[in-house]
Amino acid sequence: xxxxxxxxxxQTVDLARRSVADVRYPAVKTYTLDPIWVLYDRVLxxxxxxxxDPGRDRFxxxxxxxxxxxxxxxxxxxxxxxxxxxxxxxxxxxxxxxPDATLVPGAEISSGSLGHGLPLAVGTxxxxxxxxxxxxxxxxxxxxxxxxxxxxxxxxQYAGAVGLSxxxxxxxxxxxxxIGWPGGIASRFAVNGWSTAEAxxxxxxxxxxxxxxPHPGRPHVTVASAVTDPH
Amino acid sequence: xxATPTGTTxxxxxxxxxxxxxxxxxxxxDADPRLAVVLAEISTxxxxxxxxxxxxxxxxxxxxxxxxxxxxxxLALAGLRPIAHTYAPFLxxxxxxxxxxxxxxxxxSGVLVSVGASYDWAEGxxxxxxxxxxxxxxxxxxxxxxxxxxxxxxxxxxxxxxASDESAYLRLSLRHNAEPHGTRDGSLDVLREGSRATVxxxxxxxDNVLAATAGLDVTVAYTNTPRPLDTAGLRDLAAxxxxxxxxxxxxxxxxxxxxxxxxxxxxxxxxxSVGVGREELRRYGTAADHxxxxxxxxxGVGARLRAFLAxx
Numbered sequence: 001x002x003x004x005x006x007x008x009x010x011q012t013v014d015l016a017r018r019s020v021a022d023v024r025y026p027a028v029k030t031y032t033l034d035p036i037w038v039l040y041d042r043v044l045x046x047x048x049x050x051x052x053d054p055g056r057d058r059f060x061x062x063x064x065x066x067x068x069x070x071x072x073x074x075x076x077x078x079x080x081x082x083x084x085x086x087x088x089x090x091x092x093x094x095x096x097x098x099p100d101a102t103l104v105p106g107a108e109i110s111s112g113s114l115g116h117g118l119p120l121a122v123g124t125x126x127x128x129x130x131x132x133x134x135x136x137x138x139x140x141x142x143x144x145x146x147x148x149x150x151x152x153x154x155x156x157q158y159a160g161a162v163g164l165s166x167x168x169x170x171x172x173x174x175x176x177x178x179i180g181w182p183g184g185i186a187s188r189f190a191v192n193g194w195s196t197a198e199a200x201x202x203x204x205x206x207x208x209x210x211x212x213x214p215h216p217g218r219p220h221v222t223v224a225s226a227v228t229d230p231h
Numbered sequence: 232x233x234a235t236p237t238g239t240t241x242x243x244x245x246x247x248x249x250x251x252x253x254x255x256x257x258x259x260x261d262a263d264p265r266l267a268v269v270l271a272e273i274s275t276x277x278x279x280x281x282x283x284x285x286x287x288x289x290x291x292x293x294x295x296x297x298x299x300x301x302x303x304x305x306l307a308l309a310g311l312r313p314i315a316h317t318y319a320p321f322l323x324x325x326x327x328x329x330x331x332x333x334x335x336x337x338x339x340s341g342v343l344v345s346v347g348a349s350y351d352w353a354e355g356x357x358x359x360x361x362x363x364x365x366x367x368x369x370x371x372x373x374x375x376x377x378x379x380x381x382x383x384x385x386x387x388x389x390x391x392x393x394a395s396d397e398s399a400y401l402r403l404s405l406r407h408n409a410e411p412h413g414t415r416d417g418s419l420d421v422l423r424e425g426s427r428a429t430v431x432x433x434x435x436x437x438d439n440v441l442a443a444t445a446g447l448d449v450t451v452a453y454t455n456t457p458r459p460l461d462t463a464g465l466r467d468l469a470a471x472x473x474x475x476x477x478x479x480x481x482x483x484x485x486x487x488x489x490x491x492x493x494x495x496x497x498x499x500x501x502x503x504s505v506g507v508g509r510e511e512l513r514r515y516g517t518a519a520d521h522x523x524x525x526x527x528x529x530x531g532v533g534a535r536l537r538a539f540l541a542x543x
Contacts, residue, residue: 054310102338108308110336113328119298120333123269123305123313130267130287130311151329154295155302 007076012037015072019085019095031201031226032141032172033069036061038207039139039170040073048078051106055133058124060109062117063143063172064098071095071104079106115149118142118169122155125167134166139211141170144185145177153188159219160192167219168211169194172201174226189221201226248403249346251385253277256314256344259393260285266314266393267306271299273317273346300326303341304333312342312393319345319361319402327367335373340398344389348404348435349482349507350521356514362507366486368400368458375399376458378434378481383411384455391417400458406435406481406518417456419464425449427540429468433457433480433487436527440479443533447540449477457487462494474500475543479532483507503539505532 007015016033036059040046044057061070068088075082080094088095094103098112108124111117121140128136142152159167171185181188186196195215199206201224210222246254253274260266260281267288270278275291282289288311292298296317303313315322322345323330334341349362368374375397377388385403392399414420419431422441425448432440437453444451450472454461457480469476474495478487484506491502507525514524522528526535 058308110332110338113332115297116301116304116329116332119301119329120305120308120337122298123302123307124309125305126287126290126302127267127306127309127311130306131264131309151297151301154292154298158292158295158298158302 009037009041012072012076015075015082015085016069019068019071019075019088031069031174032063032066033072034202034204035141035170035172035207035222035224036069036073037076038204039211040077042204042208043211044139045136046106048106051079054131055136057136058108058121058138060111060117060121060124060138060140061099061107062109062111062121062140063114063146064111065143067095067097067099070099070107074104074106077106080104114143114146115151118152118155121167121169122159122164125159125164128166129164137166137168139168139170141172143176144171144173144181147171147181147185147188148177148179156189156194157192160189160194163193163217164219165215165217169219169221171221171223172226173223184223186221186223193218195220196223197221198223198225200224246382247405248379248382248385248407249274250277251382252316252344252389252401252403253281255386255389257281257284259389260288263312263393264288265311267303267311269299269303269306269313269315271296271317271321296321296326297329300329300343301333303343304329304337304339307334307339307341308337314342314344314393316344316346318359319347319364320359323361323364323367323400330367331371334398335371340373340396342389342392342399342401344401344403346403348402348406350518350525351405353514353516353518353521357511362483364400364402365457365480365482369486369489373397374458375456377401377455378457379403379455380408380413380434380437380453381411382407384413387415388455402434402482404435404481406522408435408438412437412453413455417454417459418461419452419454419468421450421452421468423449423451425451426472427543428475428477428536429465429472430477430479430536431465431487433478436479436481436532439522439527439529439532442529443536447533447536449536449540460487460490460494462490465491465494469495469500470498473543474498475540476500477503477505477536477539479505479527481507481527483509501539501543503535505535
C-alpha cells in the first residue's frame, strides 16, 4: 500500500507501531513520532518524488536508535511503500534498526552511532550557504542522552559562534541520560548564542511554533520533552 | 634525512609540502565553486587569502577535530567536495570514527590532508606522531592514499584527490627527497633495475633507499600512491627479481605487507617490510634522529636489505 501524501496522523501512529524494530525499545520507541510528524507534515519542503533536489530542506535523524517513527513518517509521506515496514531489520529489508541512507529513500544520513548527526548537519548547513541556497533549512534530531557525546558540543559551540541560522536542532528529551543536564538542556545551547524554545513532544502546535519561529543570525533549538510517552 | 635540496632551480625546492598544498588548494578554490576547505586552527595562516576570497568555503572550526571531519562530511552531503586538514594524529586517530562513518558510510566521500607524518615534529614527540595512519585507512574500503616525497609532487596529487569522487588521504611531511619523482597515474616509477630484489620506496624515504641500495643488484621502484598500490606493476617487477620484494615505507612497518603478500599469493615469494617501529621511543631530538632510531636512514635500510638478500 502506498499511502502517499494522504496518510493521517492516526494512520502514521499505526504505521509506527507496525514497524517497531527493536525489542530493547518497546512502545516508547515512538516517542519521536510527534516531533518528526510535525516536521514532515507542516514544515519541511521536501518532495518525495524528488528527494535529491539540492534546494530541499533536510531532516537528519542523528539518534538512529529506534527509528520506527521515522520510517513510519517517511512511509506516510510517500518516500517508500508502507509494506516495507513489515520485516524491519530482516536480512532482505532495506529498513534496519539503524537507518542506512544508501538504502532508505528520503533518509538524509546513516545513523546509529551517537553524536554524528549534529556535526554533519553543521557541515550541510555550511554547504547550503556556500552554494547560495539560502532558503533551505537543516533540521537534526538528537536525543537527550545522545548529548553526552562531546562531538555535539563541538558543533553547538561552533554553530552558535558563527550564527548558523539555517540550522535547527530538535532535542527529544525522554530523560534517558544517566547523568542528565542540571540547569536544563536548553541552557547548553543558549550560552552558546542559540535561540531556544521548549515544547511538550506531543504538542503539535507548540512544536510547529518552535520550528517556524524566526531566528535571524543564529541557530535554533527545540527541546521537546517526552518524559511521559504519549503513546 | 641524508639528502637535502641542492642546486635549487624550482620554487618547490624551497617550499614545504604544506605550503605547496595550501597554494594549490587556494588555486583550486578559485577555480571550483564546489570545493571547500575545513581547518581546525592548524595552517590557518596559509589559508588567509583563500578565506578572504571564499569565506563560506574556507572554514576554521577551532580545535574541534570531531567537528572538523563531521562538518566535512556534511559539506559532502550538501554536494561540495570537502578537504579537511590538520595534524595527522588529530585528523586520523582522534576522529577516526568520523572518518569511518561520515563519508563512506553516508555514501559520500572527502579528501583528508595531514601534516606531521610519523615523526616530523620530533621535539613534540609521540602525541604528534602518526605512524599508524595508513594502516588505519587500510581498514576502510575505498580510500586512496597519497604520500608525496617532494613538495613538487603535491599539486598533481591534490588535483587527483579533488577530481576523484572517491575518498583520499594526502599525507604531507617535512621529510622529502632531493627531487620529485612519480608517475601521473600512480603506477610504480622504476628508477633502477637489478636482479636480486625489487625494493619499493614510498614517498620521502626514496633518497635513503637509493643511497642504501647503491652497489646492490636490486630494482628500485618509487611510489607516492601507495593506495591503491600498483600491484600489477609490482607483480611484473617481482617476477624479474626472483619474487623477492622489499617495501620501505615511512609509516608503521608492515603496513603494506598484507597487500603485497596478497598480490603475490599465487607464487612462492619473499617479502621484507621496513618501516617505522611500533614501540614508543620516548625520545625528542630531530626527525633525522628518529629516522635513524627506526633504522630508516640510508645506513639502517642498507643493513636490513643486505641481511635480507644474504638470507635468500
